[in-house]
Amino acid sequence: xxxxxxxxxxxxxxxxxxxxxxxxxxxxxxxxxxxxxxxxxxxxxxxxxxxxxxxxxxxxxxxxxxxxxxxxxxxxxxxxxxxxxxxxxxxxxxxxxxxxxxxxxxxxxxxxxxxxxxxxxxxxxxxxxxxxxxxxxxxxxxxxxxxxxxxxxxxxxxxxxxxxxxxxxxxxxxxxxxxxxxxxxxxxxxxxxxxxxxxxxxxxxxxxxxxxxxxxxxxxxxxxxxxxxxxxxxxxxxxxxxxxxxxxxxxxxxxxxxxxxxxxxxxxxxxxxxxxxxxxxxxxxxxxxxxxxxxxxxxxxxxxxxxxxxxxxxxxxxxxxxxxxxxxxxxxxxxxxxxxxxxxxxxxxxxxxxxxxxxxxxxxxxxxxxxxxxxxxxxxxxxxxxxxxxxxxxxxxxxxxxxxxxxxxxxxxxxxxxxxxxxxxxxxxxxxxxxxxxxxxxxxxxxxxxxxxxxxxxxxxxxxxxxxxxxxxxxxxxxxxxxxxxxxxxxxxxxxxxxxxxxxxxxxxxxxxxxxxxxxxxxxxxx
Amino acid sequence: xxxxxxxxxxxxxxxxxxxxxxxxxxxxxxxxxxxxxxxxxxxxxxxxxxxxxxxxxxxxxxxxxxxxxxxxxxxxxxxxxxxxxxxxxxxxxxxxxxxxxxxxxxxxxxxxxxxxxxxxxxxxxxxxxxxxxxxxxxxxxxxxxxxxxxxxxxxxxxxxxxxxxxxxxxxxxxxxxxxxxxxxxxxxxxxxxxxxxxxxxxxxxxxxxxxxxxxxxxxxxxxxxxxxxxxxxxxxxxxxxxxxxxxxxxxxxxxxxxxxxxxxxxxxxxxxxxxxxxxxxxxxxxxxxxxxxxxxxxxxxxxxxxxx
Numbered sequence: 041x042x043x044x045x046x047x048x049x050x051x052x053x054x055x056x057x058x059x060x061x062x063x064x065x066x067x068x069x070x071x072x073x074x075x076x077x078x079x080x081x082x083x084x085x086x087x088x089x090x091x092x093x094x095x096x097x098x099x100x101x102x103x104x105x106x107x108x109x110x111x112x113x114x115x116x117x118x119x120x121x122x123x124x125x126x127x128x129x130x131x132x133x134x135x136x137x138x139x140x141x142x143x144x145x146x147x148x149x150x151x152x153x154x155x156x157x158x159x160x161x162x163x164x165x166x167x168x169x170x171x172x173x174x175x176x177x178x179x180x181x182x183x184x185x186x187x188x189x190x191x192x193x194x195x196x197x198x199x200x201x202x203x204x205x206x207x208x209x210x211x212x213x214x215x216x217x218x219x220x221x222x223x224x225x226x227x228x229x230x231x232x233x234x235x236x237x238x239x240x241x242x243x244x245x246x247x248x249x250x251x252x253x254x255x256x257x258x259x260x261x262x263x264x265x266x267x268x269x270x271x272x273x274x275x276x277x278x279x280x281x282x283x284x285x286x287x288x289x290x291x292x293x294x295x296x297x298x299x300x301x302x303x304x305x306x307x308x309x310x311x312x313x314x315x316x317x318x319x320x321x322x323x324x325x326x327x328x329x330x331x332x333x334x335x336x337x338x339x340x341x342x343x344x345x346x347x348x349x350x351x352x353x354x355x356x357x358x359x360x361x362x363x364x365x366x367x368x369x370x371x372x373x374x375x376x377x378x379x380x381x382x383x384x385x386x387x388x389x390x391x392x393x394x395x396x397x398x399x400x401x402x403x404x405x406x407x408x409x410x411x412x413x414x415x416x417x418x419x420x421x422x423x424x425x426x427x428x429x430x431x432x433x434x435x436x437x438x439x440x441x442x443x444x445x446x447x448x449x450x451x452x453x454x455x456x457x458x459x460x461x462x463x464x465x466x467x468x469x470x471x472x473x474x475x476x477x478x479x480x481x482x483x484x485x486x487x488x489x490x491x492x493x494x495x496x497x498x499x500x501x502x503x504x505x506x507x508x509x510x511x512x513x514x515x516x517x518x519x520x521x522x523x524x525x526x527x528x529x530x531x532x533x534x535x536x537x538x539x540x541x542x543x544x545x546x547x548x549x550x551x552x553x554x555x556x557x558x559x560x561x562x563x564x565x566x567x
Numbered sequence: 568x569x570x571x572x573x574x575x576x577x578x579x580x581x582x583x584x585x586x587x588x589x590x591x592x593x594x595x596x597x598x599x600x601x602x603x604x605x606x607x608x609x610x611x612x613x614x615x616x617x618x619x620x621x622x623x624x625x626x627x628x629x630x631x632x633x634x635x636x637x638x639x640x641x642x643x644x645x646x647x648x649x650x651x652x653x654x655x656x657x658x659x660x661x662x663x664x665x666x667x668x669x670x671x672x673x674x675x676x677x678x679x680x681x682x683x684x685x686x687x688x689x690x691x692x693x694x695x696x697x698x699x700x701x702x703x704x705x706x707x708x709x710x711x712x713x714x715x716x717x718x719x720x721x722x723x724x725x726x727x728x729x730x731x732x733x734x735x736x737x738x739x740x741x742x743x744x745x746x747x748x749x750x751x752x753x754x755x756x757x758x759x760x761x762x763x764x765x766x767x768x769x770x771x772x773x774x775x776x777x778x779x780x781x782x783x784x785x786x787x788x789x790x791x792x793x794x795x796x797x798x799x800x801x802x803x804x805x806x807x808x809x810x811x812x813x814x815x816x817x818x819x820x821x822x823x824x825x826x827x828x829x830x831x832x833x834x835x836x837x838x839x840x841x842x843x844x845x846x847x848x849x850x851x852x853x854x855x856x857x858x859x860x861x862x863x864x865x866x867x868x869x870x871x872x873x874x875x
Contacts, residue, residue, distance in 0.1 A: 078833065079833075081649045081650050081837075082649070082650060082651065084651075087605070087649075087651075089605050089606060089607055089609070090607065162617075162621065165617075165618055165621040165622070167602075167605040167606050167607075167609070167614070167618065169614065169617075170609050170611065170614060182617070233646070233651040234651065234652075236650070236651060237652070251734075251825065252650075252652070252657065252660070252825060253661075253825035253826075253829055253830065254733065254734055254823070254825040255733070277733060277823065278823060278825070279732060279733075279823040280820045280823060280829065281820055281821055281823070283716060284719070284731065284732045284821060284822070284823055287719055287720075287723070287724055287731050287732075288731050288732060290724065291723070291724060291731055293731065439599070440599070440836070441597070441598060441599020441600070441603060441604075441838050442597075442598045442599055444599070444603055444610075445598045445599050445603060446598075448603070448610050448615075459608065460608065472608070478611045478612065
């Protein structure tokens with residue numbers, strides 16, 4: 041009798057553990073409802089300049105490589121493996137066999153060649169030509185003097201070779217960008233300019249329909265080379281207003297949404313919802329730029345005085361409690377930032393420095409901002425803080441296009457703007473902000489330029505991180521032309537039945553293949 | 568009549584030409600262009616110059632204007648620089664969506680506004696009148712955005728009678744809340760306007776005569792007075808129908824309605840010139856067309872007005 045009881049207990053325990061395990065086992069099926077705050081301009085990889093477009097394109101198309109789902113490492117995608125030769129000047133990719141486009145045709149090296157030829161065809165007019173400008177022959181192709189890009193060569197059906205003009209250690213990283221997603225020639229030629237309305241790739245999701253400004257529907261690619269996604273369908277709705285999105289989420293019509301700042305407390309204070317709210321640091325850096333062409337903003341003491349007069353912690357506390365105060369260009373969660381603290385906030389010292397620089401009574405300056413609500417608010421705070429040390433700020437507020445056109449021309453004396461990562465590497469920030477080529481603040485430092493060049497050459501992440509720290513030190517020593525304000529973060533919320541969701545810092549990393557819906561919880565909750 | 572119609576139709580030509588030229592120059596003098604939107608933070612002089620050349624944005628203004636006019640005369644409104652979708656196709660889709668919304672809104676506001684206005688006038692200086700006019704004042708002064716969110720909160724989220732946003736399967740239940748939001752201010756305005764016109768009309772001699780003849784009050788109001796009230800009211804409706812079609816951007820935004828307003832505002836923000844030019848032109852055509860209809864309606868309602 042006792043042994044029978046023991047056996048029964050054992051069976052029960054076994055059955056229970058199986059069911060517990062099964063509860064966390066991903067389930068297939070179901071439709072995921074997501075949102076976007078505006079319509080996608082395009083899903084054609086050749087035109088994916090915006091984050092939204094790129095984020096959508098990676099669901100339908102694959103590149104040669106991609107970001108790992110759980111880290112910033114680069115992992116194989118359509119390329120199974122690769123060889124790097126000739127001092128980082130030659131990359132040979134061995135392609136995956138048996139991969140099919142959504143139209144049933146097999147993917148080969150010819151598609152890779154076509155994708156890059158198309159990107160650099162002057163007729164395509166792609167905004168993404170800057171991404172692969174290190175490939176041999178792109179200038180000739182862009183000028184219409186060559187038939188295709190000479191530096192991309194098909195070796196055989198499953199091998200393709202890229203020759204670069206100079207050693208470029210970040211080439212693989214650049215290949216993760218949406219412009220490098222592989223498109224099938226016959227479909228592009230069939231649809232022409234309308235390819236974006238009928239996208240066909242090799243990705244985990246097939247395009248179903250797109251009602252502009254309303255919704256976009258994807259369905260699982262049963263033949264995806266890595267196995268079909270767990271979900272059957274994904275329906276994206278275009279909802280411009282944050283409050284409407286939250287209302288739809290509350291009603292259970294959206295499975296996942298961003299939480300507007302004014303709503304964060306309501307959801308995090310609710311114990312029922314708190315576990316489903318997720319905050320993530322974004323790869324962005326917001327700053328006040330000081331144009332070196334304008335006096336006295338080129339004076340190292342004046343630059344330091346302005347930085348000392350601005351209390352970034354206070355700005356964050358007062359305006360954006362969820363953001364992180366910044367003291368250099370490199371955002372949180374990314375290596376390469378300085379180990380030493382920034383100048384901090386010290387208005388008294390700022391006044392002293394101004395006096396030493398020959399401006400004991402301060403001076404007048406213009407700060408340019410766009411008319412966006414956030415920009416105007418930050419502009420106002422900067423104006424008030426600088427007033428305390430005697431600097432009279434005139435805020436010049438303009439519509440985004442006017443503002444950006446002026447900034448780009450290097451004509452704005454000081455301006456409030458940001459840099460968002462194209463990929464998670466300090467080089468992407470430092471090259472754009474401190475490189476002398478096309479500098480919007482007319483900044484030129486030969487030492488920094490040399491270090492940036494070194495940074496671009498090496499494939500070693502460690503070496504790049506070290507150089508990044510050095511660059512920040514050099515720039516700080518002679519007065520940083522940027523006053524670092526903050527790094528943003530995003531807050532999202534999901535329904536309890538959504539499992540396996542990714543929170544990757546890169547917008548183009550998530551292919552929605554890890555997400556699944558726990559039907560049991562969903563049914564339970566909808567009762 | 569035919570001559571008048573022809574005259575009016577001919578007048579449309581210089582008006583539309585004026586609109587085209589004005590829009591072109593406005594876009595030309597306002598800084599920023601679609602190339603900057605496309606390139607975003609990667610805009611370099613070289614990239615900008617290359618794309619501007621590819622879109623023919625670097626050509627002299629007179630050449631661009633000439634091309635634009637010739638193309639438009641051929642019925643081609645161009646293609647969006649950013650989406651590559653022909654402007655004509657997009658406009659047809661967006662205008663159809665907005666027309667559904669605006670027409671429903673106008674019906675709601677006419678039914679509510681005119682009825683309340685007449686009742687208020689008939690019961691002038693009673694509590695009914697005061698209550699109706701207080702509500703009207705309230706609706707006129709309520710911001711559209713706030714009013715829309717309140718409707719969503721009560722009728723969609725709390726009571727669950729209507730969906731929160733979107734067009735869904737296209738059924739009428741998706742239209743109700745946005746239509747009320749869009750039409751509420753106009754309904755309130757119409758109520759006040761109808762009331763004041765009605766008050767004037769019921770003091771006219773012919774109404775007194777009708778009453779003296781012993782015509783029942785119901786007939787006096789509905790037959791004799793209403794017809795005369797309608798003439799000024801229809802003018803106001805006609806003028807506002809066009810602006811409802813053109814100006815529903817806030818409502819479309821709250822209710823995620825894929826309409827004309829959102830389309831145009833987004834194009835302006837992104838400096839998508841072809842879309843802006845096409846939309847403004849079509850918007851102007853709608854305006855001119857509705858004005859013409861209103862003028863024609865006068866005659867139908869008031870035989871004293873002649874076409875001269």
